[in-house]
Amino acid sequence: MAxxxxxxxxxxxxxxxxxxxxxxxxxxxxxxxxxxxxAWSGDVDLEDLRARARALKEExxxxxxxxxxxxxxxxxxxxxxxxxxxxxxxxxxxxxDLARARGVRTVVKSKSMTSEEVHLNxxxxxxxxxxxxxxxxxxxxxxxxERPSHLVVPAIHKTKEDVIRLFAETMKIADxxxxxxxxxxxxxEDLRARxxxxEMGVTGANFxxxxxxxxxxxxxxxxxxxxxxxxxxxxxxVGREKIIPRLADLAVYLELLPRSGTGQLLTSYVSLITGxxxxxLLDFGGAGERPREREFHLVVLDNGRSAAARDPExxxxxxxxxxxxxxxACAPYRLVxxxxxxxxxxxxxxxxxxxxxxxxxxxxxxxxGLCTTCARCTEVCPTKVDIPWLxxxxxxxxxxxxxxxxxxxxxxxxxxxxxxxxxxxxVANKVGGSAPAARALERMGIDGGRQLPTYAxxxxxxxxxxxxxxxxxxxxxxxxxxxxxxSAERTAAGAPRVALFVDCFVNHNLPQVGQAAVRVFEAAGxxxxxxxxxxxxxxxxxxxxxxxxRGWAVTNLEELARLIGxxxxxxxxxxxxxxxxxxxxxxxxxxxxLADDRxxxxxxxxxxxxxxxxxxxxxxxxxxxPLAHLDDTFVVHGHCHQKSLGLGSVPVDLLRLIxxxxxxxxxxxxxxxxxxxxxxxxxxxxxxxxxxxxxxxxTAHEGTIIASGIxxxxxxxxxTGRPVLHPVEALAxxxxx
Amino acid sequence: xxxxxxxxxxxxxxxxxxxxxxxxxxxxxxxEVVAGLLPARGLVLVAPEIADLADSxxxxxxxxxxxxxxxxxxxxxxxxxxRAVAGVTPTLVAVASxxxxxxxxxxxxxxxxxALPPQxxxxxxxxxIRDSLAEALPVVVxxxxxxxxxxxxxxxxxxTADIEMMSVLGVHGPLRLxxxxxxxx
Numbered sequence: 001m002a003x004x005x006x007x008x009x010x011x012x013x014x015x016x017x018x019x020x021x022x023x024x025x026x027x028x029x030x031x032x033x034x035x036x037x038x039a040w041s042g043d044v045d046l047e048d049l050r051a052r053a054r055a056l057k058e059e060x061x062x063x064x065x066x067x068x069x070x071x072x073x074x075x076x077x078x079x080x081x082x083x084x085x086x087x088x089x090x091x092x093x094x095x096x097d098l099a100r101a102r103g104v105r106t107v108v109k110s111k112s113m114t115s116e117e118v119h120l121n122x123x124x125x126x127x128x129x130x131x132x133x134x135x136x137x138x139x140x141x142x143x144x145x146e147r148p149s150h151l152v153v154p155a156i157h158k159t160k161e162d163v164i165r166l167f168a169e170t171m172k173i174a175d176x177x178x179x180x181x182x183x184x185x186x187x188x189e190d191l192r193a194r195x196x197x198x199e200m201g202v203t204g205a206n207f208x209x210x211x212x213x214x215x216x217x218x219x220x221x222x223x224x225x226x227x228x229x230x231x232x233x234x235x236x237x238v239g240r241e242k243i244i245p246r247l248a249d250l251a252v253y254l255e256l257l258p259r260s261g262t263g264q265l266l267t268s269y270v271s272l273i274t275g276x277x278x279x280x281l282l283d284f285g286g287a288g289e290r291p292r293e294r295e296f297h298l299v300v301l302d303n304g305r306s307a308a309a310r311d312p313e314x315x316x317x318x319x320x321x322x323x324x325x326x327x328x329a330c331a332p333y334r335l336v337x338x339x340x341x342x343x344x345x346x347x348x349x350x351x352x353x354x355x356x357x358x359x360x361x362x363x364x365x366x367x368x369g370l371c372t373t374c375a376r377c378t379e380v381c382p383t384k385v386d387i388p389w390l391x392x393x394x395x396x397x398x399x400x401x402x403x404x405x406x407x408x409x410x411x412x413x414x415x416x417x418x419x420x421x422x423x424x425x426x427v428a429n430k431v432g433g434s435a436p437a438a439r440a441l442e443r444m445g446i447d448g449g450r451q452l453p454t455y456a457x458x459x460x461x462x463x464x465x466x467x468x469x470x471x472x473x474x475x476x477x478x479x480x481x482x483x484x485x486x487s488a489e490r491t492a493a494g495a496p497r498v499a500l501f502v503d504c505f506v507n508h509n510l511p512q513v514g515q516a517a518v519r520v521f522e523a524a525g526x527x528x529x530x531x532x533x534x535x536x537x538x539x540x541x542x543x544x545x546x547x548x549x550r551g552w553a554v555t556n557l558e559e560l561a562r563l564i565g566x567x568x569x570x571x572x573x574x575x576x577x578x579x580x581x582x583x584x585x586x587x588x589x590x591x592x593x594l595a596d597d598r599x600x601x602x603x604x605x606x607x608x609x610x611x612x613x614x615x616x617x618x619x620x621x622x623x624x625x626p627l628a629h630l631d632d633t634f635v636v637h638g639h640c641h642q643k644s645l646g647l648g649s650v651p652v653d654l655l656r657l658i659x660x661x662x663x664x665x666x667x668x669x670x671x672x673x674x675x676x677x678x679x680x681x682x683x684x685x686x687x688x689x690x691x692x693x694x695x696x697x698x699t700a701h702e703g704t705i706i707a708s709g710i711x712x713x714x715x716x717x718x719x720t721g722r723p724v725l726h727p728v729e730a731l732a733x734x735x736x737x
Numbered sequence: 738x739x740x741x742x743x744x745x746x747x748x749x750x751x752x753x754x755x756x757x758x759x760x761x762x763x764x765x766x767x768x769e770v771v772a773g774l775l776p777a778r779g780l781v782l783v784a785p786e787i788a789d790l791a792d793s794x795x796x797x798x799x800x801x802x803x804x805x806x807x808x809x810x811x812x813x814x815x816x817x818x819x820r821a822v823a824g825v826t827p828t829l830v831a832v833a834s835x836x837x838x839x840x841x842x843x844x845x846x847x848x849x850x851x852a853l854p855p856q857x858x859x860x861x862x863x864x865x866i867r868d869s870l871a872e873a874l875p876v877v878v879x880x881x882x883x884x885x886x887x888x889x890x891x892x893x894x895x896x897t898a899d900i901e902m903m904s905v906l907g908v909h910g911p912l913r914l915x916x917x918x919x920x921x922x
Contacts (some may be wrong), residue, residue: 028901031902032902042834153902180905220898221897222852222911251871255870265751268894269891269892270889271890272890274885274886279846280849282818
C-alpha cells in the first residue's frame with residue numbers, strides 16, 4: 001500500500017512539474033468546461049432530459065439480456081453476424097481470425113475506447129495486420145506509441161509543438177506545417193489513400209438500437225463514416241451496455257451527448273447504420289485483390305459488464321455515455337491528466353469504476369484515492385452517474401480486501417478527535433503544531449507541512465447550553481406538529497424554528513460560525529435549537545468506511561425526524577454535511593432494512609444549507625434583518641458540495657442582501673483540500689496545486705474571502721495568508737443588533 | 738414570450754452558425770444556384786434521385802455525372818469518386834434548432850457523396866425543415882425505412898479540435914458544406 005502510494009506520489013509530482021503537460025491541460029480543460037457550460041441552454045429542458053436519459057439507461061441495463069437477444073435477431077435478419085464475446089481475448093480472437101480468414105492486410109479504425117480496453121490493435125498486429133487509427137487525436141497517440149488520456153480528446157495532453165515534432169519524426173517530413181490546419185490536412189491526405197485500400201474498417205458505437213439493429217455513431221471528423229462505409233468488411237466492437245431499446249430514445253441522448261462532450265448542439269455527423277452499406281463497393285485499385293462481398297460483424301463485449309449489471313452498488317457505471325464532461329470538471333484530472341489519473345484505458349473517476357469492473361480491484365486501487373468525492377462531476381453528468389459514490393463503494397471493497405489503514409481510521413473519526421482535541425485544547429494545539437508531532441504524522445502518511453486544525457476551548461454545544469436566553473425546554477415540551485410545509489413557509493402562523501445540525505468541525509474548531517448563525521436567526525425572530533446529532537458520516541465515508549456512518553445515519557434519522565416532527569427545519573452550516581443528509585444517506589442505507597424508510601425522504605425535504613434557508617425565508621417575505629451599510633467587497637469561493645446540490649449561487653445571493661457590499665464570485669473548481677485529501681502525503685502536492693489555481697483567482701481581488709466549507713477555509717487561509725469567513729459570519733458582522 | 742423567428746430563418750442561422758454556407762432558391766432557379774456554388778472546374782457527382790439536376794448542370798458548363806456505375810460513362814465510378822470535387826445530394830429532413838440536414842440511405846451512394854469529395858451540396862426543401870431533433874428523427878427513420886445502410890445527420894462541415902482545442906474544418910469529410918433551401922412556390 002505504502003509502496004503504491006509512493007509511486008503514485010512520484011507520478012503526480014512528475015505531471016505537476018511537466019510544463020508541456022500543464023500548458024496543454026490548462027488550456028484544453030478550461031475550454032472544454034466553458035464550452036459545455038455555454039451549451040447548457042436552449043429550447044429544451046436539459047435537466048428533464050438528464051432525468052429521462054438516466055431512466056432510459058436504467059431500463060436498458062435492466063433489460064440488457066433480452067435486448068441483446070432482440071439485437072441478435074435484427075442483425076441476422078439483415079445478413080449481419082453478431083458475436084457475443086465473453087472476454088477481451090474472445091473479442092480480439094474473433095476479429096483477428098476474421099481478418100486472417102479474409103486475407104485482410106490493412107484495417108482502418110475509428111476511435112473506440114472498447115477497442116482500447118481489449119487491446120485490439122496489438123492483437124491485429126500480432127496477426128500480421130496493419131492497423132491505422134484514423135481519428136486525428138487517436139492517430140497522434142498511435143504515432144507516439146501512447147494510450148489516450150481523455151475519453152473524447154485522446155491527445156489532449158499534447159501541445160501543437162509535440163504534434164509537429166511527432167509528425168516530422170514518424171512521417172519523415174523535413175519541413176512539417178506549423179499550424180493546426182496544416183497538420184490536420186497532412187493527416188487527411190496521408191490517410192485518404194489508406195481508407196481507399198483497406199479491406200476492413202473497425203468502429204465502435206455510441207448506441208446500438210435493439211429494435212432495429214441500428215448502430216449510432218457520433219463524430220466530427222468524418223473518419224467514422226469512411227471507416228464504416230468504404231472497406232468491404234465493417235466490424236463494430238461494442239460493449240453490451242451500449243444497447244438501447246428504441247430508436248425513439250435517441251433524441252434524448254443526442255441532445256445531451258454533444259452538449260456535454262464538446263459543447264456542440266450536435267456533432268458534424270451522427271450516423272445511423274442499419275445492416276451493410278447500400279453504397280457501391282468502390283475499388284480504388286489498392287495493392288491487391290479486395291473481398292468483393294460486403295460483410296457486417298457486430299462484436300458485443302461482456303468483459304465484466306453483465307456482472308456489473310447485477311451489482312446494485314456499481315451498476316450505474318454502465319450508464320456512462322462517455323462524453324468526458326466529468327473529466328473536464330475534475331480538479332485532480334485537470335492537473336495530472338489521464339495517464340496519471342486513469343487506468344488502461346479508462347480515465348478519471350468514472351475510469352476507476354470501469355477499471356474495477358473490467359480488470360479488477362488491484363488495477364482500480366491505483367487511482368481510487370484520486371477521487372476527492374467533491375462531486376463536481378455529478379453536476380455535469382448527462383446520465384447523473386454518482387461517480388463519487390462509485391469510488392466510495394470501491395474504496396470500501398478495497399478496505400475490506402486489504403484492510404483499513406491507521407491514517408484512514410483516524411480521519412474517519414472527526415467526532416472523537418473533536419471531543420478529545422477540545423477537551424485538551426491548549427495542549428492539543430501546541431502538540432499538533434510541534435516538530436515531533438509532524439514527524440509522527442509523516443510516519444502515518446500525513447503531510448508534515450500541513451497545519452492541523454486547532455481546537456476551540458469551548459465547543460458550540462457548550463456555548464449554546466450556557467446561554468441564559470436559550471429556550472431549550474420550550475422546544476422539547478412542544479409536541480409533534482404536522483410538517484407538510486417547511487417551517488419558513490409557516491411564518492405567518494408563528495415564528496419558524498430551526499434545528500442547527502452540529503457538525504464536528506464547527507462544534508470543536510470553529511464554534512464562532514455556529515454562534516454567528518444563531519445570532520442571525522435570532523435577529524430574524526427565528527428560534528434556534530441545536531440538534532443532538534451524531535457526525536454526518538462524511539469524513540468516514542471519504543475513507544471508504546461505511547459501517548460506522550451507517551450507524552450514525554440511523555441515530556441522525558431518529559433525531560432529525562423528531563425535530564422535524566416538532567416543527568423544525570434542519571439547517572446545516574457545512575455543505576458537505578448537507579449533501580450527506582440530502583443525497584448520500586439514501587445511498588448509504590440502500591442496502592439495509594432502512595432503504596425505504598420514509599424518514600430519509602422527510603430529512604431530504606426538510607434539510608437546508610444556511611444561506612439557502614435564509615434566502616428562502618426572504619423569498620417568503622419573512623426575513624427582516626437590521627443590516628448596516630458596508631463598503632466591503634466579498635470574494636466568494638463556491639463549495640463543491642454546495643454546487644453539486646444545485647446551490648452554487650446561494651452564498652453570493654445571501655451576501656448581496658448586505659447594503660453597500662459588493663460581491664465577486666470567482667470561477668474555480670475545488671479548493672483541493674476536500675476533507676482529508678490534502679492531508680494525505682501522496683496527494684499533498686496535488687492538493688496544493690489545485691488550491692494554487694483558486695488562490696490566484698481569489699487574491700486578484702481585494703476584500704474579505706468567503707467560503708462555506710470548513711476545509712475550504714483552512715486551505716484558503718493557508719494558501720493566501722488571508723482570513724476567510726463563512727457567509728453567515730459576514731452577515732452576522734453586518735447586524736445592527 | 739417573444740415571437741419565434743420563422744422556422745426557415747432559424748434553420749439558416751443555426752446552419753451558418755456551425756459553418757455551413759446557406760442559399761435559398763425558387764425551384765426553377767435551383768440548377769443556377771447550385772452551379773454558382775461549384776468550383777470552376779472538376780467533376781461533380783450527383784445523387785441518382787436527382788439525376789435531372791445533373792443534366793441541368795451539364796447544360797451550364799459543369800462537368801456533372803450521376804453517381805452510379807454505368808456502361809455509358811467513360812470512367813468507373815471508383816475513379817470518378819477519386820477525382821470528384823463536389824457531391825450533390827437531396828436530404829430527408831432538416832432541423833432548425835441545430836442547423837442539421839439528414840442524408841438517407843435510400844438513394845444509392847448519397848452517403849459517399851456527402852463524405853468523400855471536398856465539397857458537399859445538400860438540397861433541402863423548405864417543407865422538410867422541422868423544429869427540433871426530436872421531431873426530425875422519426876422522419877429520418879420513416880423515410881429511410883426498408884433501406885439498409887447509413888442515414889447520416891450532418892451539422893456543418895467535417896471538423897476537429899484535437900490539436901490544442903483549435904477548431905479546424907475538413908478533416909476526413911467535406912471541407913465545405915453548402916445547403917440550398919428550395920423555397921415553396
